[in-house]
Amino acid sequence: MKRAHRQTCSGFCREGSQSDSRRVDKGTKVTVKESTKLKRLIKAIWIFNWFNSCGFIELVPVVGSRWDMERFGMIIVGSPRHADVLFIAGYQTLKSIKRARRVYEQMAAPRVVIALGACTMTGGMYWDSYNTIKRLSDYIPVNMYIPGCPPRPEAVFEACGKIFQHVEEMD
Amino acid sequence: MGAKEDLEILDKITSEFNLECKVQRKGSIWLDTPTEGFVDFCKWLKEQGFEHLSAISAIDWPDEGTYQLAYHLWSYQDKILITLKVKIDRQNAVMDSVTDVWDGSAQAHEREIHELFGVKFEGNNNLTPLFLEDWEGLPPFRKDFNWREYVGGKYYDRENERERVYYD
Numbered sequence: 001m002k003r004a005h006r007q008t009c010s011g012f013c014r015e016g017s018q019s020d021s022r023r024v025d026k027g028t029k030v031t032v033k034e035s036t037k038l039k040r041l042i043k044a045i046w047i048f049n050w051f052n053s054c055g056f057i058e059l060v061p062v063v064g065s066r067w068d069m070e071r072f073g074m075i076i077v078g079s080p081r082h083a084d085v086l087f088i089a090g091y092q093t094l095k096s097i098k099r100a101r102r103v104y105e106q107m108a109a110p111r112v113v114i115a116l117g118a119c120t121m122t123g124g125m126y127w128d129s130y131n132t133i134k135r136l137s138d139y140i141p142v143n144m145y146i147p148g149c150p151p152r153p154e155a156v157f158e159a160c161g162k163i164f165q166h167v168e169e170m171d
Numbered sequence: 172m173g174a175k176e177d178l179e180i181l182d183k184i185t186s187e188f189n190l191e192c193k194v195q196r197k198g199s200i201w202l203d204t205p206t207e208g209f210v211d212f213c214k215w216l217k218e219q220g221f222e223h224l225s226a227i228s229a230i231d232w233p234d235e236g237t238y239q240l241a242y243h244l245w246s247y248q249d250k251i252l253i254t255l256k257v258k259i260d261r262q263n264a265v266m267d268s269v270t271d272v273w274d275g276s277a278q279a280h281e282r283e284i285h286e287l288f289g290v291k292f293e294g295n296n297n298l299t300p301l302f303l304e305d306w307e308g309l310p311p312f313r314k315d316f317n318w319r320e321y322v323g324g325k326y327y328d329r330e331n332e333r334e335r336v337y338y339d
Contacts, residue, residue: 123326130318130322135326
């Protein structure tokens with residue numbers, strides 16, 4: 001999932017290097033096939049949530065039993081240092097965007113940011129508010145935007161499904 | 172609560188201080204107070220039972236060049252609401268802090284007004300903004316703060332064709 005994004009959105013993910021797909025063993029380089037590695041990776045995805053507002057309301061059912069994201073191996077972790085994926089939902093204020101960046105910077109190198117809701121794209125209904133930021137990708141590299149006000153759980157799964165599909169189709 | 176208590180406290184205020192005050196309605200008194208001796212007056216009112224500072228609100232009067240601060244005080248004992256109204260200069264907005272009188276609640280209200288209107292409360296030990304970190308513009312709740320212009324300049328790109336709708 002992570003590497004898939006680095007390939008598709010190479011402009012966004014500058015960090016990380018090619019060397020982490022190789023492993024040095026007694027002086028000989030053993031190349032682990034990227035797609036193989038990725039296919040393993042998408043079986044266990046650790047997510048850190050940074051929710052400011054109503055995005056949270058619609059994302060709670062994703063965790064809950066009805067939509068149940070653990071079916072896809074996705075689980076919420078309590079620390080950004082453990083997370084592979086950062087979910088950001090809702091508007092970010094001038095104050096919270098700083099904390100969001102700090103959360104993002106704490107995540108280990110191959111990291112994916114998924115932004116939810118109209119607010120993260122254009123400011124949404126806060127388009128003329130003086131204290132909310134308008135476009136999240138001006139502040140944090142975003143890999144995927146999910147539209148909605150707020151997005152339904154189905155939309156979140158559709159986004160995840162597209163990422164999984166991309167990985168599955170890799171050679 | 173009743174008209175009797177209202178008049179009692181009115182009598183007390185007028186006998187102790189030379190202030191213009193009126194009963195706005197039953198259980199609610201409005202007072203126009205000067206800035207001099209304001210804190211002492213607040214201390215005296217607290218001794219009379221007005222223990223609770225519900226809110227401080229600021230009203231901007233750009234034509235007059237003043238801010239009007241309204242302190243809403245509540246007496247649990249007499250069930251009377253007193254609103255103290257003070258006018259201060261808008262350009263050099265400085266006011267004595269009432270944190271010595273009402274402590275924590277005054278602290279938070281004053282901090283908010285400092286953030287949104289730029290009123291400096293002398294004696295308040297922490298006036299750091301609650302939300303607007305690194306704020307550069309005018310205090311946003313001032314009436315002459317044009318927030319659309321501010322937002323357009325700060326967040327949007329005029330050159331960008333797709334963002335022109337935010338200007339026009």
